[in-house]
Amino acid sequence: MKGAGTDEFALCSYRIPEHCGRVLWQVTNLCNYQCPYCIFSSSPEKIPDELTAQQALPVLEDLKRNEFSHIKFTGGEPFCKDDFMDLLIAAAERGFVIDVSTNASRITEERARTIASLDISMVHVSVDGPDRETHEAARGPGTYAPTVRGLERLARNGVYVRVGTVLFDKNEHRIPEMARAMAELGASEVIFSRMAAIGRLAGDTSSLAKAEDDELVRRVETARAQYGHRLTVSHSLATTARKHGRCPGYDRMLYIDNLGRVGPCAMLCEANQRFLSEQTLATHSVNELLAKSHPIEERGRCLVGAYR
Numbered sequence: 001m002k003g004a005g006t007d008e009f010a011l012c013s014y015r016i017p018e019h020c021g022r023v024l025w026q027v028t029n030l031c032n033y034q035c036p037y038c039i040f041s042s043s044p045e046k047i048p049d050e051l052t053a054q055q056a057l058p059v060l061e062d063l064k065r066n067e068f069s070h071i072k073f074t075g076g077e078p079f080c081k082d083d084f085m086d087l088l089i090a091a092a093e094r095g096f097v098i099d100v101s102t103n104a105s106r107i108t109e110e111r112a113r114t115i116a117s118l119d120i121s122m123v124h125v126s127v128d129g130p131d132r133e134t135h136e137a138a139r140g141p142g143t144y145a146p147t148v149r150g151l152e153r154l155a156r157n158g159v160y161v162r163v164g165t166v167l168f169d170k171n172e173h174r175i176p177e178m179a180r181a182m183a184e185l186g187a188s189e190v191i192f193s194r195m196a197a198i199g200r201l202a203g204d205t206s207s208l209a210k211a212e213d214d215e216l217v218r219r220v221e222t223a224r225a226q227y228g229h230r231l232t233v234s235h236s237l238a239t240t241a242r243k244h245g246r247c248p249g250y251d252r253m254l255y256i257d258n259l260g261r262v263g264p265c266a267m268l269c270e271a272n273q274r275f276l277s278e279q280t281l282a283t284h285s286v287n288e289l290l291a292k293s294h295p296i297e298e299r300g301r302c303l304v305g306a307y308r
Helices: 053-065 084-093 109-117 130-141 144-156 175-185 214-229 265-270 288-293
Strands: 022-026 068-074 098-100 122-126 161-167 189-194 232-235 253-256
Touching: 053 068, 053 084, 053 288, 068 084, 084 109, 109 144, 122 144, 130 144, 130 175, 130 288, 144 161, 144 175, 161 175, 175 189, 189 214, 214 232, 253 265
Parallel strands: 022 068, 022 253, 068 098, 098 122, 122 161, 161 189, 189 232
Antiparallel strands: none
């Protein structure tokens, strides 16, 4: 694997393991929720030609050979993909450090038990309010109860659940209340970040949080002081200027989209489609696509920040 020391990647908001690489894998664009700020603008309609779990098996082997050790599975909603559990089990059997981002609405008791048996490092569940009204202001009608049920099933089976909460105008003053509510549901951690005007929300800043980052961090610290004994309270809010450095894209950070195209990271590919490979992993190996990858000319700049 190419690349240098950790400090060289200080500008990147993705959490990249120190001596290996991390993959963000969007396994499907299908989703039963229609959150306006979804970076992938996920759809309730199934997209043809998405990479299947069977096609992904040699990809897992290629990733291992290229020293990628960590995989974050995301969507859409991963559990809307019929064969996602097959891919999840195959990745776990190959020793990857895995976390999954989900809205938890498709987490049955059986799936929760299977996930617990795989010793997955974390399941990241998106919850944007301490109650139905606030959460559904961000994620749409009918989304709160299914998410809470799935979260509770995961927690009850001993899965480490990290709740991800985006801060917007309806919840930015309720951070301690959110921490308390997630502790009561059994979450192990809650992490706060800003809602960004991306996806279907692109260009619309009307519902974004109004407080500055430093004020939001102060509220997070208040929540930590009150409820830190019950769960981990953290944030991904920027409080200092970002350091310059070398983009780790392709070398230590890799994005795989639902069609099996590869790119340096989700944010760069969302900003400019030229960073996505034209060929897919359905017909080409990881090494072949990396060899064809578009070079990242502006190594001292990075668009990452809103999606972690």
